Amino acid sequence: MSGILLMTDSTCDLPVEMVRRFDIRIVPTYVQFGQESLADDGVQLTRTDFYRRIVNAPIHPTTSAPPLGQTYTIMQQALNDADHVIALTAPAKLSGIYNIFRLVAEQTDPKRVTLLDSGMLSMGMGWLVIIAAEMAESGATPAEIVAAITALQPRADVWAALDTMLYLRRSGRVGWAASVVGNFLNIKPVIRQHDSVVTSITRVRTSQRMFNALVDLAHQNAPLDRLAVMHTANIENAQRLLAALADIHPNHEPVIVEVTPVIGVHVGPQGLGLGVIRAAS
Amino acid sequence: MVEHTTSWDGQTLKRLAQAGCDWLDQHHTLVNQLNVFPVPDGDTGTNMLMTMRNAIKEIANNESNHIGEIANEIAHGAMMGSRGNSGTILSQIWQGFAHALRDQSTLDADLLVKSLREAADTAYRGVIKPVEGTILTVAREAAEEAEEAHESTQGDITALLDRVIERARDALARTPEMLPILQKAGVVDSGGSGLVYIFEGMLRALRGEEIVVIERAVADVEDLAETLAPEDEEGYGYDVQFIVKGANLDVSIIRSAIDQMGWSTVVVGNERAVKVHVHVHDPGIPLSYGVSLGDISDIVVENMQEQFQDYVRERTEHPTAPHETPAEAFAAPDLEADDIGIVAVASGEGLAQVFRQLGAAELVMGGQTNNPSTQELFEAIQRVPTQKVVLLPNNKNIFLAAEQAARLAKDREVVVIPTRTMPQGISALLPYDPKGEFEQVAAAMREAKDEIVTGEVTTATRSVELNGVEVAEGQIIGLVDGDLALSGDDLEQVMQDIIRRMCTIDCELITLYYGHNVQEDDANAMIETLSTAFPDQEFELVYGGQAHYYYILSAE
Structure with a gap:
């Protein structure tokens, strides 16, 4: 039995090697095409299949939080394997996942589970999970880890440039996007996800300007402790973006990840993003 | 045949739960259509149905007469299969219900009252911030009604459930008064409506009314969802007509209910049959309401988007008077007094729609050969509900009038960004953030106009x-x-x-x-x-x- 295990949900977007390296327990969230419900576990629905499929789907897919039962099973297993479980979830303001974890923690062993609303999505949350796992490995206590992660949250940021407004508008989770009238002109929103909310930074109309907006944001926020380039079916531009940020030199090795279908439903394909932890000032 | 029962055993509950699930199954697409809270993604009915199906699966081969055992299995199945917010809350409702029955072999009216109360209380604890006007309200009022009707129904569970459902429907009908987003969308709460369907299915089974489950392939369900879905936000809605046949129909009540859902309402008929005509954004709403009243037939659903396009084509072939305010269909954005509002001059209906999409609060029609007057621009500024206003003339012949209008609007801060063309105005609007800092937003907009x-x-x-x-x-x-x-x-x-x-x-x-x-x-x-x-x-x-x-x- 090891000391502390990290648990999170599949919106964290962590690369599989990192998940294995720290034995992070991930609860899959779900994508529903009509009555067909697919777990975001990388098996039932691969990213490649998903991004191909949403473009042609006759009905818009929706997402749902993991079932209580499955979350219970995974948390119980983690508690069998460790003294303490620290769980970070997607923001309670944007998703029901946090509440599911809360209900399950109450039914398992509340004293041995510490639940944190990460306030972040994708690699914004992913990096917080990794830092917590690194601390656990080097012998930090649950209280120390929680204090450190809470202190890190203001330094976590996600910026994304979406190829179209359509998916964000349809998803309904972002009030200002849902209230946009009509779709007469194709607009590419540049958005920020931070502290549980999604805000608009600007809007552009060409993919080069999407790219430039992210390059500018990264430079304005340098120096960085961690850097991830995220994309939705847009690997070539993701690689190009990482190359354009070569002068930033984050403290840790940067990664490129393809965004989970559960977030993909809300942002659509051909998107590009950055998930960072700013360096301590 | 109506069963006037005074006691249920495990197999009764199994039969009733199955009926509740079947009745929900028949109506889950309509429940999906109601879904606007917390997220309008149209899956509440599906999520609740999947939760119920899993609960039923759990007891499929359980022949126990012990109601506590059956309830516990249902609750377990609901928990393991719960999907989404509404599914989670539904599983909590079953959890509370089962907890109250845990050591009981049968249920009487007294226990039904207690278990409905515990179901509601557990549901409230199942969410972080309980919101009224949702499935929670319906569950709570159902429990309250059971408590209130307990004495007068004298142990008759069917009569008690009758009262409970009447109240649940009533609570559901009042959800728009409690939750503004429902009021705005003109719908009742979807999760609450799912719960009412489950209750109703149970009552129908008690009354011996058959529930025919219409077996449909998934594809058909998806087709139906497609047909019923509004065109998109630019949609102009649907013309919906149907006839509802039932008993003791109240035309005036139906008329006012239908009128809440849309516009151009016509409701006529008598207590046995009522003809309904209404224009709505979501045809699922009046149809679902119709189904709740009785059997509906002669259903007509027409897409007014197509009719609107014909109308636009006609109008543009015969241009109307200059400077006319564009059609009401281009709704203005929600702005607060300390936000930044936009006034833009647009030289055509399509361009007006583009400016609206990008967030312009007020539009003045005009362009190269019909420049709007200072007065028209000033009036448009006055109509904007914000203190800070950016004016986009979008034509260099309008610069002077724009500057004058800005000076006239003494009670507001107005910035004129000298956009010479429509595309410059569109480009300037891209970085517009109504909540931003005025000077920064104006500077970003000024810069953006030259990027095309x-x-x-x-x-x-x-x-x-x-x-x-x-x-x-x-x-x-x-x-x-x-x-x-x-x-x-x-x-x-x-x-x-x-x-x-x-x-x-x-x-x-x-x-x-x-x-x-x-x-x-x-x-x-x-x-x-x-x-x-x-x-x-x-x-x-x-x-x-x-x-x-x-x-x-x-x-x-």
Whole structure:
């Protein structure tokens, strides 16, 4: 039995090697095409299949939080394997996942589970999970880890440039996007996800300007402790973006990840993003 | 046959739960259509159904008469299979219900009252911030009614459940009063309606009314969802008509309920049959309401989007009076007093829609040959609900009037950004953030207006020589950023030439706004030709609806 295990949900977007390296327990969230419900576990629905499929789907897919039962099973297993479980979830303001974890923690062993609303999505949350796992490995206590992660949250940021407004508008989770009238002109929103909310930074109309907006944001926020380039079916531009940020030199090795279908439903394909932890000032 | 039961055992509950699930199954698509809270993603009915199905699966082979055991299995199945917010809350309702029955072999009226109370209390604890006007309210009022009706129903569970369901329906009908987003969308709460369907299915089974489950392939369900879904936010809604047949129908109550859902309401009939006609954004709402009253038939659902497009086409072929405020369909954004609001001048209906999409609060119609007056611009500024206003004249002939209007509006801070063309105005609007800091937003907008090149293509109204370009009256001319740049006799050739002039540096996207004197088919053909001529550029075609100019172009 090891000391502390990290648990999170599949919106964290962590690369599989990192998940294995720290034995992070991930609860899959779900994508529903009509009555067909697919777990975001990388098996039932691969990213490649998903991004191909949403473009042609006759009905818009929706997402749902993991079932209580499955979350219970995974948390119980983690508690069998460790003294303490620290769980970070997607923001309670944007998703029901946090509440599911809360209900399950109450039914398992509340004293041995510490639940944190990460306030972040994708690699914004992913990096917080990794830092917590690194601390656990080097012998930090649950209280120390929680204090450190809470202190890190203001330094976590996600910026994304979406190829179209359509998916964000349809998803309904972002009030200002849902209230946009009509779709007469194709607009590419540049958005920020931070502290549980999604805000608009600007809007552009060409993919080069999407790219430039992210390059500018990264430079304005340098120096960085961690850097991830995220994309939705847009690997070539993701690689190009990482190359354009070569002068930033984050403290840790940067990664490129393809965004989970559960977030993909809300942002659509051909998107590009950055998930960072700013360096301590 | 109506069962006036005083006691249920495990197998009764199993039968009733199955009936509740089946009744929900029949109506889950309608429940999906109601889904606007917390997220309008239209899956509440599906999520609740999946939760119920899993609960039923758990007891499929359980022949126990012990109600506590059956309830516990249902609760377990609901928990393991719960999906989404509403599914989670439903599983908590079963959890509480089962907890109250845990050591009981049968249920009487007394226990039903207690278990409904515990179901509601557990549901409230299942969410972080309970919100009224949701499934929670329906569950709580059901429990309250059970407590209130306990004495008068004298142990008759069917009678008790009858009262409970009556109250649950009533609570559901009041959800829009409690939750503004429902009021705004003109619907009742979806999760609450799912719970009412489950209750109703149980009661129907008690009354011996058969529930036929319509077996449908998944594809059919998806088709139905497609048919029922509103066109999109730009949709103009649906014309819905049907006849509902039932007993003791109250025409005036139905009329006022239908009227809440949409507009152009006509409801006529008698207590046995009522004909309903209404225009709504979501046909699922009146249809679902109709189903709740009785059997519905003669259903007609027509898409008014298509009718609207015909209407627009007619209007643009016969242009109406100048400076008319654009159609009400382009709803204004929600702004608060300390936000930044936008007034934009638009020279066509299509362009007006684009400005609206980008967040313009007020539009003034006008352009090259019909400049709006200072008075019109001033009035538009006064109509904006914000203290800080950005005015986009979008034509250099309107600059002076705009400046004057800004000075006249003494009670507001008005900034005029000198946009010379429609595309400059559109580009300026891209970084607009209504909640931003005024000076920063204005600076970003001013910068953005110069990030595109504008082209305009029209017919020369007189012969002239200007900027070294010789033009004969009736020839086609091209302007780049407002200055005469070239002329020709062939529209296609002028279009190609002007794009070459516009794209002197890197240029990725060319947008064509076609005017009201250009047919959509011709515009599509033009795009095809240009795409072949300029394979490295992306083209986007948008209806501009402007007078005089065949095409307004932007390159970025």
